[in-house]
Amino acid sequence: MSAHxxxxxxxxxxxxxxxxxxxxxxxxxxxxxxxxGKRRHGEAERAEALIRQELYxxxxxxxxxxxxxxxxxxxxxxxxxxxxxxxxxxxxxxxxKVAQDxxxxxxxxxxxxxxxxxxxxxxxxxxxxxxxxxxxxxxxKP
Numbered sequence: 001m002s003a004h005x006x007x008x009x010x011x012x013x014x015x016x017x018x019x020x021x022x023x024x025x026x027x028x029x030x031x032x033x034x035x036x037g038k039r040r041h042g043e044a045e046r047a048e049a050l051i052r053q054e055l056y057x058x059x060x061x062x063x064x065x066x067x068x069x070x071x072x073x074x075x076x077x078x079x080x081x082x083x084x085x086x087x088x089x090x091x092x093x094x095x096x097k098v099a100q101d102x103x104x105x106x107x108x109x110x111x112x113x114x115x116x117x118x119x120x121x122x123x124x125x126x127x128x129x130x131x132x133x134x135x136x137x138x139x140x141k142p
Contacts, residue, residue, distance in 0.1 A: 093125055096133055 016022050027033055041049075055073040062068075070078075083091035 089127075089130070092130060092134065096125060096130060 014020065014023060056071050058069050059072050059075055060067050060069055061075050061078075080091055080095055084095045
């Protein structure tokens with residue numbers, strides 16, 4: 001005689017496994033899976049956050065005979081100014097464009113009209129205008 005034990009019948013339970021979570025943890029009908037409504041950050045937003053984080057990262061830069069801590073953005077601006085002062089024309093154009101943008105934004109904040117109109121292209125400035133600006137800054141120096 002074989003003694004076979006019979007399994008007790010399942011008590012109204014559903015199988016639990018991959019893709020079948022327990023009933024008490026499933027989303028309720030009519031309820032969202034994202035109740036707080038926070039949206040996911042897109043790829044562009046993550047890239048902007050990464051760039052912003054790297055721009056304001058602290059670096060140690062040699063300045064003369066000593067070392068100085070500054071942000072990466074400040075180090076890049078110093079490098080741009082040094083290249084422009086040495087005669088690098090693209091660096092001069094970029095620097096003049098940044099200076100014009102700063103002056104225009106300052107004029108807009110104070111309610112004054114901007115003296116010059118600028119375009120989006122930093123290479124849009126003519127060589128004559130650039131050389132005039134460079135000569136004017138050299139004349140100002142003692």
